[in-house]
Amino acid sequence: MTLQLFLLLGAGLFSIGLYGALSQMSIVMIMMGLELMLNGVIVATAAFWFYVAPAGTDGQVLIVVVITAMAIEMAAGFAVATAIYRTRQVDMTDDAADLKG
Amino acid sequence: MVSVVLFWVLALAAVVFGFAVFRLNSMAQVTFALLASFLAVAGLVVVLGLSYLGVVIALMMVIEMVIMAVFMIMYMMNPAGLMPMSMYHNKAGSMAIAVGTFVVLGAGIFLVDWPTRQGVAAPDPTFALGEALMGGQMLTMMTLGVTLFATIVATVVLSTNRGRYDRFGDDLRAPRADDPAGGGVGR
Numbered sequence: 001m002t003l004q005l006f007l008l009l010g011a012g013l014f015s016i017g018l019y020g021a022l023s024q025m026s027i028v029m030i031m032m033g034l035e036l037m038l039n040g041v042i043v044a045t046a047a048f049w050f051y052v053a054p055a056g057t058d059g060q061v062l063i064v065v066v067i068t069a070m071a072i073e074m075a076a077g078f079a080v081a082t083a084i085y086r087t088r089q090v091d092m093t094d095d096a097a098d099l100k101g
Numbered sequence: 102m103v104s105v106v107l108f109w110v111l112a113l114a115a116v117v118f119g120f121a122v123f124r125l126n127s128m129a130q131v132t133f134a135l136l137a138s139f140l141a142v143a144g145l146v147v148v149l150g151l152s153y154l155g156v157v158i159a160l161m162m163v164i165e166m167v168i169m170a171v172f173m174i175m176y177m178m179n180p181a182g183l184m185p186m187s188m189y190h191n192k193a194g195s196m197a198i199a200v201g202t203f204v205v206l207g208a209g210i211f212l213v214d215w216p217t218r219q220g221v222a223a224p225d226p227t228f229a230l231g232e233a234l235m236g237g238q239m240l241t242m243m244t245l246g247v248t249l250f251a252t253i254v255a256t257v258v259l260s261t262n263r264g265r266y267d268r269f270g271d272d273l274r275a276p277r278a279d280d281p282a283g284g285g286v287g288r
Contacts, residue, residue: 005112008207009115009145011202013119013142016123019199022199026188028169031169033122039142049149049151054150054220057233060226060229061233063151070161071249076252079257080259092188
């Protein structure tokens with residue numbers, strides 16, 4: 001186990017999440033991709049704490065922030081999905097392209 | 102030795118289940134594949150010595166994914182995967198971007214000269230985290246708290262069907278609420 005292996009795992013999870021967030025059409029699946037990206041961030045942060053600065057608590061605090069961001073992302077995402085579905089019966093991103101430039 | 106085996110098993114599980122999220126047909130399977138990926142990551146966090154945060158991640162993600170499963174079944178056209186359909190756009194481009202991102206990140210990981218380990222972990226990392234959150238990182242904790250509260254308000258406002266402006270008009274001066282179902286005593 002080295003820092004590089006953990007970071008590589010984090011990068012892998014981040015890339016898989018990025019692929020999902022870009023390729024999926026359903027709003028719910030896009031949120032799953034975003035969650036997977038943050039999952040990779042958690043691995044990388046924990047590894048940084050352990051392998052670089054175990055004496056401090058900044059790494060741990062950053063993990064708490066990321067977990068909170070995940071919860072907020074999911075709650076806000078579902079609220080937006082509910083709002084747009086209620087007004088326009090839209091649950092796919094391709095149907096909600098009003099802001100496309 | 103045990104931790105090395107655990108690392109490889111959990112890392113492999115995290116990646117395989119993570120990729121399965123976008124490969125499986127059934128929405129229930131997708132949700133639980135994502136949950137398995139999160140649990141593997143929680144296990145890795147425990148292996149790194151952060152047992153409290155690992156358990157928090159595991160507990161939070163179990164609840165979050167169960168809630169997600171409910172929403173999946175509400176909003177997805179194909180919750181059980183009985184009718185395989187393709188719901189992708191720009192699959193090749195997305196894959197190229199994802200692989201490119203991985204290559205760039207991987208190159209950075211192996212080319213950067215990472216600093217060496219400095220200091221030793223506190224005997225009880227959980228205690229140290231609690232002290233930090235209630236001491237030096239208090240501002241972080243307060244910001245998180247306020248943000249969570251703002252999220253509660255925003256999500257309720259966004260997902261409410263009819264608010265007070267729908268019921269009492271834009272100036273809130275309507276003598277009676279404009280409700281689809283009349284209340285009162287049947288006048």
